[in-house]
Amino acid sequence: MPAAFSDRYEDNYLRKILRDTKTIAMVGASANWNRPSYFAMKYLLDRGYKVIPVNPAAAGQEILGQKVYASLDELPAKADMVDIFRNSEAAGPITDEAIRHGARVVWMQLGVVNEAAAERAEKAGLKVVMNRCPKIEHSRLAGTIEWHGIASGVISSKKRAL
Secondary structure, eight states: OOGGGTTOOOHHHHHHHHHHOOEEEEETOOSOTTSHHHHHHHHHHHTTOEEEEEOGGGTTSEETTEEOBSSGGGOSSOOSEEEEOSOHHHHHHHHHHHHHHTOSEEEEOTTOOOHHHHHHHHHTTOEEEOSOOHHHHHHHHHTOGGGTTTTSSOOOSSOOOO
16 A cells, blocks of 8 residues: 555454564653553554554663663564654654664554655565554454543553653
């Protein structure tokens, strides 16, 4: 599916990616329990995926029992998918790292769209998804989306006022 279709993906395209993926490098993973990346990581771990958190600020620590790495270059194993929890601008260099790493998929989270990076990834043979969350898509395709806090008002990328 070409990058020009970043706003729409066929269910079979997403389903195949999620079925074929075993290891996910989550760039921008957070140890903060109320951050979207934490919920996504927990969900994916609970569904049997191996999730390797990548966050230079937390390198050497653990998130949900998984060792955090500073970059894709430091991972102990090749990731099938690189899940980008960073902004659209940062997605460009991360996509380039994913290509060099040998990932098969670059998945840019909700609100993250970088057409130029997507085109580079597709040219290198990677599948690309933009502006979607693998947790949400997995639960939607499995028919269990209402069980996972969607539209609960608990998950937010904004800092909460006390």
